[in-house]
Amino acid sequence: AQRVTQPEKLLSVFKGAPVELKCNYSYSGSPELFWYVQYSRQRLQLLLRHISRESIKGFTADLNKGETSFHLKKPFAQEEDSAMYYCALLGGGADGLTFGKGTHLIIQP
Amino acid sequence: NAGVMQNPRHLVRRRGQEARLRCSPMKGHSHVYWYRQLPEEGLKFMVYLQKENIIDESGMPKERFSAEFPKEGPSILRIQQVVRGDSAAYFCASSPGTGRIGELFFGEGSRLTVL
Numbered sequence: 001a002q003r004v005t006q007p008e009k010l011l012s013v014f015k016g017a018p019v020e021l022k023c024n025y026s027y028s029g030s031p032e033l034f035w036y037v038q039y040s041r042q043r044l045q046l047l048l049r050h051i052s053r054e055s056i057k058g059f060t061a062d063l064n065k066g067e068t069s070f071h072l073k074k075p076f077a078q079e080e081d082s083a084m085y086y087c088a089l090l091g092g093g094a095d096g097l098t099f100g101k102g103t104h105l106i107i108q109p
Numbered sequence: 110n111a112g113v114m115q116n117p118r119h120l121v122r123r124r125g126q127e128a129r130l131r132c133s134p135m136k137g138h139s140h141v142y143w144y145r146q147l148p149e150e151g152l153k154f155m156v157y158l159q160k161e162n163i164i165d166e167s168g169m170p171k172e173r174f175s176a177e178f179p180k181e182g183p184s185i186l187r188i189q190q191v192v193r194g195d196s197a198a199y200f201c202a203s204s205p206g207t208g209r210i211g212e213l214f215f216g217e218g219s220r221l222t223v224l
Contacts, residue, residue: 004151034211043112044152044200044215086151090211096142096165096202097211101151 002027002091006100013077014108021072021103023061023087032090033063033070034097039083047072047085057081077107111135114183115201115216123224128188128195130219134203141184142213143176146198158184159206191223 003026013019025031035047048056050063050070061072070087084104088097114133122128134141139160144152154168158178169176173191178184188195198220202213 006151032211043217044202046212049211088211096144096154096157096168097213098154099144099152101149 002031002089002098004087004089004098004100006085006087006103008103009101010104010106012106012108015079016076019072019074019077019081019105019107021085021087021105023070023072023100025068025070025087025089027068027089027091029091031063033061034088034090035059035061035070035072036086036088036099037083038086044086079107079109081105082107113201113203113214113216115199115219117219118217119220119222121222121224122191124192125190128191128221128223130186130188130199130201130221131183132186132201132203132216133183134201135205135214138203138205138214140204140206141178142202142204143184143186144200144202146200146218148197152200155186188221191221193223196221196223 005024007022033050036044037047038044059074061070063070084102086102087100090097116131141158143155146152156169156176157165161180173189175187198218200218201216204213
């Protein structure tokens with residue numbers, strides 16, 4: 001069975017500090033991993049996907065198959081980064097994304 | 110494009126009543142997904158539908174829950190004889206079915222409270 005684990009329910013960092021939101025997954029095949037974000041009073045939306053190897057709003061995430069991780073990183077946090085972040089896995093087939101429980105990121109001024 | 114529209118946004122039901130949640134996908138999207146979010150939990154996949162077809166319902170409880178996506182009109186998630194444990198936020202998402210795999214567009218959710 002596929003599973004996504006986000007060990008931190010809440011992460012609070014100061015503005016300008018580096019941010020790392022952890023995500024570990026369990027899946028026997030070759031997964032596709034995603035980060036979704038929900039800003040206050042907004043809908044859940046896609047932030048980035050590992051297959052694109054892109055940087056969005058300064059965030060990057062590298063898939064580490066050896067450690068089965070897909071941590072989200074940003075070198076210098078900004079106040080507007082405060083949001084709920086969800087890691088998600090697509091395991092292939094017709095089923096939907098499997099989401100982690102989410103991490104609430106708070107950037108303090 | 111108004112995005113994925115869900116209604117009602119809030120629904121209160123007494124135990125034993127029926128709850129119907131509606132979802133209109135984004136224009137041009139033919140794939141609909143329903144997720145449930147219980148308090149303090151993440152989003153749990155329930156069902157994936159295309160027009161007139163249920164593709165994957167592996168996340169749906171075996172009893173009382175059903176979903177449909179008719180040829181015309183919104184997708185409907187129906188919960189019969191609701192119990193307190195059904196209280197949750199129910200999110201609908203849609204995708205075009207082509208292009209960027211895994212990119213889902215979410216609605217604002219419908220919050221069900223069972224008294």
